[in-house]
Amino acid sequence: MESTAPQSPAGLRTTPSWLLSQAASHAARLLSEGFAAHGLRGYHYRLLAALAEDGPASQADLGRRCAIDRSDVVAAINDLAGRGLVVRAPDPADRRRNVISVTDAGAAEAHRMAETVDRAQQDLLAPLSTRERDQLTRLLTRLLEHHSRD
Amino acid sequence: MESTAPQSPAGLRTTPSWLLSQAASHAARLLSEGFAAHGLRGYHYRLLAALAEDGPASQADLGRRCAIDRSDVVAAINDLAGRGLVVRAPDPADRRRNVISVTDAGAAEAHRMAETVDRAQQDLLAPLSTRERDQLTRLLTRLLEHHSRD
């Protein structure tokens, strides 16, 4: 009885929602292992990448761009600023706001982390051919488009 | 500038791991909304379904079958037993163990919840054709097979 697979009930195991959640959890593990090597987490990268791509922004803006609650942005920016990857400065034009900008070190780190992310994708998709990867991406994109009509 | 999508940096938005996690989170939301109508949660259903499918088992066994930590099984079985969906009895053959069995009410509830799960799959996959659903399932299964070589 030392059988192999300790998974869920058969009924669930073949269910698309279950497959999705399992696959997502493998992906998350790969990613967070990669991020850990940088001493950072997923949301740090999201913020850093958003800043590197679209330029400086207020914390609230950043939160909206990255779908991170503004209260959580505070702590994450503290971390990034503490490492010199990002600078927090009061906005002279609106004293309610802080302007967050990437430093050179931050841009470099963002670039390195992007490579880490790429490697994780390779690992994740290893068993699939290029064509199949495209298929998967296309299907998932269709799903998301449909389900994010607000 | 009231633009529509408040998502992640462009670099991530097209990344398979990101697509997966987003799709999985939609799926999880659909499922947990469905489960909420039964006053239960996902892990309750996993346990109940495993019991209904494969018959009575000890808590440790159940945990292994469903990939739920044995400490979490305790509370979940408490809930299920409190609702009369399940019975916890000492195993006469091994006094370390409890034997958990579904009651008739439990079997009925499991059946109803399975229908709820089915509906959630329909909602989730609504934008895809039958053929595409099969493709998606096949691709995800391949991914999981590859990544769960222990």
Next chain:
DNA sequence: TTCTCAACGTTGGCCCAGCCAACGTTGGCG
């Protein structure tokens, strides 16, 4: 102008899922 209301950053807290350590109890094997 003054009043009112919204947005900002920040603190603190809650919830959910998953994981792990520890304990006393019990069984099986050397």
Next chain:
DNA sequence: CGCCAACGTTGGCTGGGCCAACGTTGAGAA
């Protein structure tokens, strides 16, 4: 008999996400 493993149970920790409240600041209405 003695040791070790498995059991159920308690308690606690982590990571991620969400929400409420507060004092500050800006902007539009009366």
